[in-house]
Amino acid sequence: MRWETTRDAGELAERAARRLLDAIAADPRAVLGLPTGTTPVGMYRRLVSACGARPGCFGDVSTFNLDEYVELPAEHPASYRSFMERHLFAHVDLAPERARLPDGNAAAVRRESPALSLEEALAVECLRYERDIAAAGGLSLTVLGLGVNGHIAFNEPGSHHDSRTRVVELAAATRRANAPHFPGAHVPRRAITMGIGTILESRSVVLLASGAGKAEAVERLREGRVSEAFPVSALHRHADVTVLVDRAAAREDHPWRRVRNRVRRRVGGLARRIGT
Numbered sequence: 711m712r713w714e715t716t717r718d719a720g721e722l723a724e725r726a727a728r729r730l731l732d733a734i735a736a737d738p739r740a741v742l743g744l745p746t747g748t749t750p751v752g753m754y755r756r757l758v759s760a761c762g763a764r765p766g767c768f769g770d771v772s773t774f775n776l777d778e779y780v781e782l783p784a785e786h787p788a789s790y791r792s793f794m795e796r797h798l799f800a801h802v803d804l805a806p807e808r809a810r811l812p813d814g815n816a817a818a819v820r821r822e823s824p825a826l827s828l829e830e831a832l833a834v835e836c837l838r839y840e841r842d843i844a845a846a847g848g849l850s851l852t853v854l855g856l857g858v859n860g861h862i863a864f865n866e867p868g869s870h871h872d873s874r875t876r877v878v879e880l881a882a883a884t885r886r887a888n889a890p891h892f893p894g895a896h897v898p899r900r901a902i903t904m905g906i907g908t909i910l911e912s913r914s915v916v917l918l919a920s921g922a923g924k925a926e927a928v929e930r931l932r933e934g935r936v937s938e939a940f941p942v943s944a945l946h947r948h949a950d951v952t953v954l955v956d957r958a959a960a961r962e963d964h965p966w967r968r969v970r971n972r973v974r975r976r977v978g979g980l981a982r983r984i985g986t
């Protein structure tokens with residue numbers, strides 16, 4: 711696991727966008743796993759400014775989003791489909807059939823097989839999503855955000871590290887964190903998420919964490935213990951992971967940490983001088 715600390719959220723966005731652009735340049739048929747949330751908004755803004763005015767910039771890239779709410783209309787402003795349209799799809803030359811999200815209403819499946827119940831149709835949708843990722847050649851690079859409770863995509867604490875795309879119940883902490891996107895309404899209780907096993911099969915992974923609210927989860931990840939109670943810790947099992955954190959998430963801007971780090975640096979410098 712490679713750790714990179716950036717000055718601020720802007721630099722984090724810049725580096726994340728650069729990783730995606732490099733992946734596309736290296737392989738115009740790259741298959742990208744993409745996140746939603748507040749953290750990647752700056753990354754998408756930079757991608758759009760680099761690619762928005764250049765037809766063909768996305769080559770034959772395919773994208774697969776990590777997750778989507780269940781039973782939320784696709785056109786709802788808080789759906790991840792709407793998020794992706796707003797922040798990326800509407801602005802770049804990416805063929806709609808290659809810009810994929812799981813469908814939390816399994817609309818196509820239900821159209822094709824009206825006799826299926828919603829639950830059955832969702833199960834088929836999850837299987838199809840896995841099949842389509844594999845058919846595209848597997849994920850080359852997946853960018854992840856980090857939930858306050860350590861979730862990745864919507865894999866909540868307790869998720870198996872070999873889990874696949876499936877319907878999950880959202881944790882109370884996640885629903886609270888996402889409530890601002892649903893003013894005056896309830897956050898959906900369920901979502902379809904890529905599994906941790908699916909994510910671990912991506913050839914490279916970049917994890918983004920920005921802001922002091924993520925500091926605790928980042929610190930826990932740094933400790934290195936792998937457990938199903940802390941989903942993001944599964945990434946320790948992957949050979950090519952970059953963790954991009956800004957200073958706030960790395961806790962370097964907490965006053966007492968600044969003091970402690972300064973003391974450590976001074977003691978280290980003194981020790982070196984005494985040693986020479």
Ligand code: GLP
Pocket residue numbers: 745746747748749750776777854855856857858861862863864884888
């Ligand atoms: C949601 C998404 C996650 C995302 C997380 C963090 O729960 N399902 O994929 O990583 O939010 O979002 P934010 O960047 O807004 O903190």
